[in-house]
Amino acid sequence: MKMGWRELIRMRQRFFLMAIVTTLIVLLILMISGLADGLAYDNGAVVRNLPIEQVALSKDAEGQLTRSFLDRTDQPAATEALGVQNMVLEKKNGTKDDVTVFASPGDTRYGPRQLAKLKDGQVLVDTQYAKQNGTKVGDSVTDFRTKQTFEIVGTVTDGRYSHAPVVWMTLSTWDDWQQKMGTDYVSAFISQESIKTKLATYTKQQIVEQVPGYAAEQNSFQMMRLALIVIGSLILTAFFYILTMQKMKQLGILKAIGIRTRTIGQGLVLQVFLLTVVSFSVSLLLTWTIGQMLPDDLPFRFEWTTSLLYGGLILVTALLGGLIPLRALKKLEPADAMGGMTG
Amino acid sequence: MIKLTAVEQTYGVMKVLQDVSFEAKEGELIALVGPSGSGKSTLLQLLGLLQTPSAGEIEFDDRLLQDTSDEQRRRMRLLEIGFIFQESHLVPFLTAAEQLELVAEEAGQTVDAATHLEVFGLRDRADHLPQALSGGERQRVAIARALVNDPRLVLADEPTASLDYTNARQVMELLQQQAHEHGKTVIVITHDERMLSYCDRVLRIEDGYLSEVD
Numbered sequence: 001m002k003m004g005w006r007e008l009i010r011m012r013q014r015f016f017l018m019a020i021v022t023t024l025i026v027l028l029i030l031m032i033s034g035l036a037d038g039l040a041y042d043n044g045a046v047v048r049n050l051p052i053e054q055v056a057l058s059k060d061a062e063g064q065l066t067r068s069f070l071d072r073t074d075q076p077a078a079t080e081a082l083g084v085q086n087m088v089l090e091k092k093n094g095t096k097d098d099v100t101v102f103a104s105p106g107d108t109r110y111g112p113r114q115l116a117k118l119k120d121g122q123v124l125v126d127t128q129y130a131k132q133n134g135t136k137v138g139d140s141v142t143d144f145r146t147k148q149t150f151e152i153v154g155t156v157t158d159g160r161y162s163h164a165p166v167v168w169m170t171l172s173t174w175d176d177w178q179q180k181m182g183t184d185y186v187s188a189f190i191s192q193e194s195i196k197t198k199l200a201t202y203t204k205q206q207i208v209e210q211v212p213g214y215a216a217e218q219n220s221f222q223m224m225r226l227a228l229i230v231i232g233s234l235i236l237t238a239f240f241y242i243l244t245m246q247k248m249k250q251l252g253i254l255k256a257i258g259i260r261t262r263t264i265g266q267g268l269v270l271q272v273f274l275l276t277v278v279s280f281s282v283s284l285l286l287t288w289t290i291g292q293m294l295p296d297d298l299p300f301r302f303e304w305t306t307s308l309l310y311g312g313l314i315l316v317t318a319l320l321g322g323l324i325p326l327r328a329l330k331k332l333e334p335a336d337a338m339g340g341m342t343g
Numbered sequence: 344m345i346k347l348t349a350v351e352q353t354y355g356v357m358k359v360l361q362d363v364s365f366e367a368k369e370g371e372l373i374a375l376v377g378p379s380g381s382g383k384s385t386l387l388q389l390l391g392l393l394q395t396p397s398a399g400e401i402e403f404d405d406r407l408l409q410d411t412s413d414e415q416r417r418r419m420r421l422l423e424i425g426f427i428f429q430e431s432h433l434v435p436f437l438t439a440a441e442q443l444e445l446v447a448e449e450a451g452q453t454v455d456a457a458t459h460l461e462v463f464g465l466r467d468r469a470d471h472l473p474q475a476l477s478g479g480e481r482q483r484v485a486i487a488r489a490l491v492n493d494p495r496l497v498l499a500d501e502p503t504a505s506l507d508y509t510n511a512r513q514v515m516e517l518l519q520q521q522a523h524e525h526g527k528t529v530i531v532i533t534h535d536e537r538m539l540s541y542c543d544r545v546l547r548i549e550d551g552y553l554s555e556v557d
Contacts, residue, residue: 257420
């Protein structure tokens with residue numbers, strides 16, 4: 001161990017480049033993770049923020065809120081009705097935006113508290129959406145399909161569903177809007193407890209995972225993360241392998257004079273461990289700092305647990321990679337490494 | 344101390360050593376001379392337990408080396424044999440004192456490296472890395488490292504080849520001292536005829552055959 005530490009400290013220029021490359025790779029992994037987590041959160045933020053455990057949908061909805069059409073008479077006990085539907089919103093200047101409407105009773109236990117103050121025809125919009133589009137409280141917006149006009153009276157934070165901004169309204173406004181389309185339904189029944197019903201029930205997480213595009217998006221990011229971890233580990237392994245190969249003669253001499261492979265190997269493992277931990281810590285700090293500086297509308301989310309999990313994974317793969325030069329070291333015959341002592 | 348009987352070493356079809364027999368006693372300083380490629384290094388590696396002979400026997404204090412395990416041979420190299428190489432082959436990131444400590448600690452011993460280095464005139468160099476030492480100083484550190492576990496056999500492969508005459512003489516005097524005053528068996532490969540005067544016996548190896556020079 002002492003030998004590995006002394007080499008790391010006294011030959012630091014040699015390890016510096018490795019540390020920089022490792023830091024950049026880990027930074028890339030953490031940034032990709034942050035974006036994946038940000039997009040995952042953004043995709044189902046409105047559902048995640050509902051303080052519910054279970055959701056009942058129609059059986060053929062396949063877990064998607066916008067595909068579920070339920071009759072209010074089927075509402076199980078101790079649940080609250082929820083309306084969800086896509087809407088094309090037309091602003092005064094004629095521009096159109098795709099939004100998702102969420103509707104809860106005025107006296108909702110799970111939706112935004114501001115709904116209690118809403119009158120018919122009034123809505124709340126996502127804060128970010130309001131900021132980006134110059135829409136402000138007091139503005140009127142129109143449903144492109146029914147030409148029904150809604151008045152924006154407030155905003156809600158993290159109101160996103162399938163990357164689209166959410167418009168919250170009361171079920172009373174929802175019913176009025178649905179009537180104009182000739183329909184009368186709600187999308188889901190939600191509860192903090194398990195729901196006893198013949199309808200299909202899902203956990204909140206399952207509903208989030210069924211948000212359109214969620215799985216495809218997250219699978220792509222997962223592949224990127226895995227590829228980066230593998231690439232990072234391979235680069236680290238290659239570095240340590242080359243470093244070990246360059247020292248073969250020196251290590252052969254040490255083995256010749258009776259130094260155990262274990263003593264030399266422990267130093268190598270310590271170096272892999274310290275280099276990975278230091279690089280990871282620097283990357284973690286950089287990712288957190290970058291996260292703080294990114295604009296609010298960029299879906300980036302830094303989570304300590306996810307980051308530490310990936311850190312652990314990188315450490316394990318780096319240590320496993322370190323076993324390859326260790327194997328070469330174990331097989332090293334001192335006489336071969338030394339070459340002919342003279343002739 | 345160490346005895347070779349009819350030792351042969353073959354690599355494929357090439358016989359590097361043939362019918363080599365000799366005995367080295369305690370307190371002897373023996374020179375091993377011969378042209379390049381004659382088998383000197385192979386013989387030194389056999390004596391240093393880094394190779395096993397294709398035929399014949401090597402006895403180290405009545406222990407037949409063919410009967411020892413890899414781990415036993417490693418421990419013998421650590422505790423009973425000291426190696427000195429042509430280029431000092433010190434670990435580049437360890438100070439002179441740490442070079443000695445590494446070997447001593449591996450043997451489960453503690454060593455006062457500074458005092459040990461003083462014997463070789465290197466006390467004020469104890470905290471220096473090899474790159475900060477002269478060639479002669481590096482070689483003396485290497486000798487100190489080879490002797491730190493008080494081995495009974497010292498094998499030196501051209502220890503003076505990269506040194507000037509003054510430093511070379513110092514090294515040979517140190518080796519002679521180890522043989523004559525401390526009773527160690529020292530075997531030295533050398534190409535420098537001027538160094539032979541320090542040796543008690545000279546063995547010549549040519550085409551794999553060993554002979555004693557009168």
